Amino acid sequence: MNESVLFPTYQRFPFAIESGQGVHLTDNHGQTYLDFTAGIGVCNFGYQDAAIQAAVSDQLTKIWHTSNLYENQLQTAVATLLVQGEDRCVFFANSGTEANEAALKLARKYTGKRDILAFNHSFHGRTYGAMSMTGNPHIQAGYAPLVPGMHFADYNDPAAIAQITPDLAAVILEVVQGEGGVFAGDPDWLQAVQQACHDNGVLLMIDEVQSGIGRTGYRLAFEGYGLDPDIYTVAKGLANGIPVGAMVGKKALASAFGPGSHGSTFAGNPLAMAAAKAVLQQLTPDFLATVQAKAANVWTTLQAETAPLPVVTQVTGKGLMIGIHLQASLPVLKVITALHAEKLLTLSAGDNTLRLLPPLVMTDADLQAGLATIKQVLVQLSTEVPAHE
Incomplete structure (x- = not known):
């Protein structure tokens, strides 16, 4: 061909x-x-999968696109399944990259601070913000200047804890680095990162794009480490192949994401929501x-x-x-x-x-x-x- x-x-x-x-x-x-x-x-x-296929097929006979100018019961149903009663809010996107882009915007807007600490060999996506948080020079090659304010440390390195200071808006990490070589975080180190974030007024953002939706045997990989991020992102497995992403943040952050602060034409698409609902209902x-x-x-x-x-x-x-x-x-x-x-x-x-x-x-x-x-x-x-x- x-x-x-x-x-x-x-x-x-x-x-x-x-x-x-x-x-x-x-x-x-x-x-x-x-x-x-x-x-x-x-x-x-x-x-x-019979349940996912039936849900998408049924939705296809109703409507497969409507704008976010109107109420969306499917989005509410999927968000409810995602947060599982926790005090969190959801923003739907079309991919993991978009979810991480939204997380970056929310962290900066809520804190009023610019700087982000990420980790070498990480991968958070290919749009400018997500790529700038990605600790892989090969991914960034040829696209300078990148989004400013990004700092990097070695993953699982105790010395990285000292880089978590009040000047940061957020720390972003994967509890299992996927593209970088499938490296799992050390439980004690991850707990130390979380504590340093709390002690310094820094948001902890966890990228669950690849590790979430059951991949590690937990609904979200960070649950297996006893972590409580301020923001987390999911995508890949969320709708079993229909493009979707989601940024989930603690409800206290919602004040920074009011009407007009962020948006997307296709995000929360009814077909994606129908598939995501069927996925999450089976993720028991x-x-x-x-x-x-x-x-x-x-x-x-x-x-x-x-x-x-x-x-x-x-x-x-x-x-x-x-x-x-x-x-x-x-x-x-x-x-x-x-x-x-x-x-x-x-x-x-x-x-x-x-x-x-x-x-x-x-x-x-x-x-x-x-x-x-x-x-x-x-x-x-x-x-x-x-x-x-």
Whole structure:
């Protein structure tokens, strides 16, 4: 297919995904794959989930767009499911980037302060504000000048605590850094960051775009750390593939986001809200318990079978958000391509990492089969690279 009519912003693999069922995807060559990507952590309930499909189909027969000039009961219903009785308010957006952009605007407007502390190897999006908070020079290359007032520290580094001073409007972090290499936060360090924010009158903003909506076995990953952010953002898994994002903030912050202070034409779209409602209604404690149980089995296998392989330097992550870090002599793209031949779809992340984000509804049997395939391919490829560097 001639794609010269598209800007070449994506390095694409030479096949197209045409259909999906459950946790399997079929391409335009008739090949079917076990999916360990979930559309980059989006389709947590797999493909053609009956409840989500029914909700969107029903909404499609009513209305699929209305402006935010009118009351929206679907938005209220989804926001209610998100906040779960907590004293919080929700602003809906169309993506994780937009949700983080809204968080940045709210933090500055509410506090009257400019500066933000973020972390190296973080990823918060590609619009100017979100990109400026992203600790990855490659993402920012060529776009200077960036939004001013951004400062960076090393993730999980105790020295970072000293950078949290009253001059800051907010600290933004991911409790599990996704694009940066799937690095989970140290619980004690995260608690220290939160305490320093409270002590210095600084807002704590947590980016749950990739780690939220059940990905770590908790509704939101920060719940597994006992954190209480002032603002958090969600997106990817929220509507299982229909574009949506949300910024959730403590109700005390609402005074800074009055009428006309922020907005979006498509945000809170009825189709996205119908899908998000169906997702959140299924994100029950019982469902999350099954994710935690499956994740425990996965990590047992990873530690016993994957981590000891000569080409693997470490295995990181939390729940069903997994990073298999590889020796530099084995490029992750080579592994991903080899796994395609074995009918398994996977992802990459920073630090030459094979990233796994399987749908949360995947069975233990399919999860273990995928891990066995990964081990098989890594063993095969290990004969082509030197032992530990």
